[in-house]
């Protein structure tokens with residue numbers, strides 16, 4: 001923040017590289033991995049807004065993703081609404097769900113672990129519901145037809161999805177940068193640091209937290225549409241998977257909560273670790289064991305994540321110079 | 323159709339009570355740890371899964387009946403719990419409850435995926451010589467394993483209650499739960515008591531695992547099923563309340579079984595998360611909100 | 615400006631504040647004193663919307679604010695500080711104060727310049743980029759004051775901003791408070807130490823065991839037998855004697 005000029009140059013260079021990457025990368029596999037990195041970073045950023053900036057950890061972040069995925073998919077398969085419009089319905093439904101969950105939980109003063117667990121319960125509730133009612137396809141799930149085209153947000157090559165994920169990522173970074181520079185962002189951080197003090201100083205803490213979870217919800221909703229159009233199949237266990245809830249908080253905590261680039265850095269590092277681990281051993285579970293250890297180590301020794309590591313050394317350097 | 327369902331109701335209730343007793347045992351471990359240490363152990367389900375696997379391998383490899391394994395797995399779980407708190411969670415916890423939640427989340431990821439790595443994702447069940455023998459209640463045949471599990475769970479709950487109310491250890495634990503600084507001042511080794519409590523909480527899971535195995539199955543994700551159930555029971559019974567956990571266990575057991583009967587197996591599961599959400603929102607202190 | 619009418623607040627069986635009536639007029643510095651546990655902080659919390667009074671009414675500028683949430687009350691011009699300081703720990707002084715300044719503007723540079731101005735008033739200019747968790751007790755008290763002031767209040771509720779400070783620091787903060795009053799802000803302050811009150815306030819209320827037991831000018835209070843009784847009973851005679859000498 002203190003070096004806006006230099007960091008702006010970094011951002012511009014990074015964006016340029018990302019935009020040109022498909023021309024330099026010939027391997028479809030590598031492009032797919034990058035897409036996945038961006039996608040997870042995007043979801044991580046949605047978690048970061050409520051968890052990292054506002055300090056309200058959720059264990060059920062996947063609920064917005066799943067609801068968005070069902071929204072645009074059902075609109076497409078039952079009403080023929082093209083996903084390029086459906087994605088906005090998904091965003092709307094995600095935000096609406098955020099409003100409901102946020103209002104109910106924050107209204108009754110749920111904080112800390114209780115809030116984390118109640119979001120998990122909401123995600124489970126939605127999974128069971130999606131499994132039991134007919135219009136979601138129940139346990140069988142929903143198959144979408146393959147009909148590539150921009151209006152369907154489907155693409156013939158990985159490059160298309162790569163750019164789609166890049167756009168999502170850039171939007172999420174823009175939201176985070178806006179938070180860093182706006183009153184709303186400052187108020188969220190104040191809530192994270194001390195809710196009573198924030199309230200005393202005129203911050204409408206209930207409203208701010210609800211807005212934050214609505215932004216998270218809207219972002220998650222769009223991610224659901226992305227996923228459904230990329231894989232053309234969703235079912236309740238995928239749409240409301242605990243693993244995805246964990247992944248969004250994991251990348252953010254590893255990279256650095258409450259920072260603009262934390263989720264991206266965390267996503268990059270964890271996916272790289274995962275790919276390397278997969279290269280050597282293909283037994284399931286191993287990379288997740290490593291993730292578990294990383295989570296514990298970061299929480300215990302590096303509460304500001306990898307970004308914090310970088311910042312600390314920079315601060316020490318400043319002190320040495322002085 | 324409705325009359326058929328209604329005629330099944332008594333059976334559903336009895337079945338629910340049977341499972342409810344084991345749920346209560348699982349929840350008891352969780353509520354005890356919360357009541358004394360004020361931490362939420364998210365790895366509770368994963369630790370139960372570990373106990374189930376222990377009982378499973380004791381049966382498969384050494385041919386030890388799971389109900390006999392209680393005598394092995396329970397103390398082993400205690401040691402595991404004591405160790406992992408004293409030299410793990412206790413050391414790493416920086417104070418914020420969310421951090422502990424995340425650390426135990428990390429632990430559950432490690433345990434779950436280690437199980438996946440070593441034992442594969444297949445569901446395992448066992449069958450005992452008396453698995454299919456049953457007790458005739460007139461309207462219902464109650465299988466022996468269910469009956470034994472029910473009675474044994476109740477006995478363990480009572481033993482735990484006696485431990486907490488009648489022994490010096492119980493007194494020390496309650497002292498620490500109430501006033502940890504005061505307890506420290508009168509010379510109680512608080513860290514030790516914390517670890518003991520955590521150990522007892524995990525020991526409950528050891529016993530529960532042995533009793534669950536003959537009437538359920540085990541796979542690396544079994545724990546997930548029980549996490550929400552246990553948390554629901556604990557918030558229902560009031561965080562830290564032993565009696566509450568017992569009553570909550572029965573309520574949830576019956577709700578699940580009757581709910582499944584009336585709404586169908588799939589939708590019936592809604593009951594638990596719904597109860598959890600409603601209680602947290604409207605009565606976060608629980609229905610029977612007394613403390614340990 | 616502020617009227618408190620028969621406010622009662624109970625915690626279970628304990629009546630922490632019992633049937634309290636008081637008022638604060640525009641431009642005044644009014645103090646509320648009383649021994650530890652008298653219910654002063656509870657009264658403030660009930661006035662500022664942090665606790666719901668069980669009975670009674672709180673009126674600000676002629677409008678009832680009894681059941682409003684704290685942020686609404688803040689926007690109507692009354693803001694409290696906390697006896698146990700509640701800084702935004704990982705933020706620096708400037709960012710802390712800016713949260714208060716944002717109560718009146720959504721513009722970042724405006725909030726920043728307001729915060730810098732307030733920091734200068736309370737003498738924290740040299741600490742602007744220090745994170746709050748590294749500040750001394752005295753500096754944290756100032757930070758409480760600064761953040762509250764940055765919301766641009768008409769009425770400031772200060773809860774023991776001098777407790778734990780040394781005499782030099784107390785003199786400094788007394789000057790600051792007087793300066794704030796001179797800019798037209800009304801001040802209602804809780805103090806445990808009588809000395810500061812004598813120097814600073816126009817009128818004083820005395821609270822003991824949740825009840826108001828005396829009211830008047832600081833000097834008349836200091837010689838009121840009921841007050842001496844209350845303080846002596848709680849072993850605060852020493853504090854009084856020091857107050858008398860000053």
Ligand SMILES: Nc1ncnc2c1ncn2[C@@H]1O[C@H](COP(=O)(O)OP(=O)(O)O)[C@@H](O)[C@H]1O
Nearest residue numbers: 625628630648649650651652653654655656657
């Ligand atoms: N949240 C609370 N719950 C229960 N009792 C409280 C609470 N807050 C304060 N009290 C009690 O109310 C009384 C008044 O406390 P307080 O208002 O802090 O006094 P003071 O600020 O005058 O020292 C004390 O006996 C205190 O223990």
Ligand SMILES: [Mg+2]
Nearest residue numbers: 654655656697
């Ligand atoms: Mg006080």
